[in-house]
Amino acid sequence: MQDRIWLTHYPKQVQPTYEYPKQHLAQFLLDSARKYPEKEALFFLGKTVKYKxxxxxxxxxxxxxxxxGVKKGDRVAIMLPNCPQAVIAYYGALLTGAIVVQTNPLYTEREMEHQLNDSGSTFLITLDILGRRAGNVLGKTGIKHTIFTSIKDYLPFPKNLLYPLTLKKDGLTMKVDYSDTKHSFKELLSQSTSSPVLVEVDPEHDLALLQYTGGTTGVSKGVMLTHHNLIANTHQTKAWSYQTKEGEERYLAALPFFHVFGMTVLMNLAMLQAGMIVLLPKFDAEATLKVIQKKKPTVFPGAPTMYIALLHHPSLRQYDLSSINICISGAAPLPGEVQEQFEAITGGKLTEGYGLTETSPVTHANNIWDKRKLGSIGIPFPDTEAKVVQSDTGEELDVGEIGELIVKGPQVMKGYWNAEEETSRTLKDGWLYTGDMAQYDEDGFFYIMDRKKDIIIAGGFNIYPREVEEVLFEHPAVMDAVVAGIPDEYRGETVKAFIVLKDGAQMDEEELDRFCRERLAAFKVPRSYEVRESLPKTLIGKTLRRKVVEEEQNKQQNA
Known part of the structure; x- marks a missing residue:
């Protein structure tokens, strides 16, 4: 595809190539605050924060x-939901020249421990209500200082007074024993000067982010993204959504910032565009409908499950969603009927894109206002090359042939953190081997056919079967297990475990579920379990995961 046939379907407003500024990633915030100091930057549960x-x-x-003691190159872990402190922590850490390590607040102690140790993080910014979980882990890591914040710190009156009562009802605590190593976010800000800070970086080589992902082995890897990677992808996204206007857009932040999709297309893009971010600490369909009606967001990036949940909400017709102009769907395949129904309800455009953590993340998208194709991930972004190849030889395949999708562009990662071997397998001559099986058509539109890595994408979250299987294998009653993604109308896919028990063993499903919940984040825990006498294997003993999935799909179709 050396002639890049997709360029014929670029809108006239989008150029095939751009010059991306060689600057510090936090410059997005600095520039917008200078130009629009009085403009609303954040809205959070009734509280507004201006850019200044x-x-x-x-x-x-x-x-x-x-x-x-934070110095350039130090790793600062941020474990926060979408709240003002998450934005402050992200750009505040970047200003010091530190490398941000985004950590999912849903992680179990075991998952936290691996990520903090692997990244070499020495500072952690998190919520007070996560203090107990963090406290159980910190002694096993290199964390020197922990900064605790509270949701109530950025709530308006009287919500800030009522918040502790809500926690008490839910059995949660805000109590933190502050010390020389445990600090209050609020106190740290009040005791510190607001003098400008901007530690110089080399944008093309210095890391801004270590974003963790999984792999076929189930071992979570740190993706090294430079300032330039993230700046380029943010500008590419801005170019693609060319009808948006600086200083006028309102971004609905239902996607978490600790996910690279939310980080780029929400936080970084909104800061570049001097937009207002309407923060949702977690996605809830009714709360989302209410905030859309109240704050009238214009841009709503999301996962298909979010759009499905809103469409199926019984009170949908009572809310006005007409402010929404652009929705970019990612993280999982977007059903065509969902796209059509959501566009009819809002009057805006819902388009599907594609990307990976390793690409900051967006590489492809359907046009928003021009030619689109249902079921396609669209065409490559500006300055982005894409090919479909034979995985083993790298030989380029032709229209309609299925092979591995490989991509190249300024948004492609520097490599995996402390994993040279894995990096060399994934990056070859500047091309990133995605592990996703794809094909393209005569117009240059790409289609994902299957996931070579067997990733399960449930509700927009990547779930790596091997990681769940390793937990199942730890259970004393389990002899063999395989985990697969099973079609689910709401989540896209859901996790199902197929288990072979040891001789004489009995399985209590509730007990096994508790066992998994103690060791895995909630979104990774299997939604159902099936006991089998055996699992399908190859001649060399490898479990045929696809065979299990096919059997399950046939069973559902015949039900």
Whole structure:
């Protein structure tokens, strides 16, 4: 595809190539705060933060972090839901020249411990209500300082007073024993100066982010993304959504910022565009409908499950969603009927894209206002090359042939953290081997056919079967197990475990479920379990996961 046939389907407003600024990633915030100091930057459960206030808090945190010893290249882990502190922590850490390590607040202690140790993180910013879980892990890691914040710190009156009562009802606690190594986010900001901080970086080589993903082995890997990677992808996304206007857009942040999709197409893009981010700490269909009606967001990136949940909400017709102009769907395949129904309800455009953690993340998208194709991930972004090849030889395949999708562009990662062998297998001559099986048509539109890595994508979250299987194998009653993604109308896929028990063993499904929940984040826990006498194997003893999936699909079709 050397002639890049997809370029004939670019809108006239989009160029095939751009010059991306060689700058610090946090410059997005600095520039927008300078140009629009009085504009609303964040809205959070009734509380508004202006750009000048956001910049002031970010400078204060950066100075506070430096006073605790944060230096350029240090890894600062952030374990927060979508809230003002998540934005402040992200850009505050970047201003010091530190490398951000985004950590999912849903992680279990075991998952936290691996990520903090593998990344070499020495600072952690998290919620007070996660203090107990963090406390059980920190002694096993290299974390020197932990900064605790509270959701109530950015709630308006009287919600800030009622919040502790809500926690008490849910059996949660905000109590933190502050010390020389455990600090209050609020106090750190109040005691620090708002003097400007901007540690110089080499954008093309210095890392801004270690974003963790999984792999075929189930071992979570740190993806090294430079300032330039993230800046380029943010500008590519801006170019693709060319009808958006600086200083005027409102971004609905239902996607978590600890997911690279939310980080780029919400947080970074909104800061570049001087938009307002409407923050949702978690996705809830009714709360989302209410905030859309109240704050009238114009841009709503999401996962298919979010759009499905809104469409199926019994009170949908009572809400006005007409403010929404653009929705970019990612993280899982978007059903065509969902796209059509959501566009009819909002009057806006819902388009499907594709990407990976390793690509910051977006590489492909359907046009928003021009030619689109249902079921396709669209065409490559500006400055992005894509081919379908034979995985083993790298030989390029022709129209309609199925092979591995490989991509090249300024958004492609530097490599995997402390994993040279894995990096060399994935990056070859600048091309990233995605592990996804794809084909393209005569117009240059690409289609994902299957996932070579067997990733399960449930509700927009990547789930790696091997990781779940390893937990199942730890159970004393389990002899053999395989985990697969089973079609699910709401989540896209859901996790099902197929188990062979040891001779004489009995399985209590509730007990096994509790066992998994203690060792896995909630979204990774199997939704159902099936006991079998045996599992299909190859001649060399490898479990045929696809065979199990096919059997399950046939069973569902015949039900």
């Amino acid at each position: 206030e956001l910049l002031d808090a970010t400078y204060r945190l950066a100075n506070g972090l430096q006073s605790l």
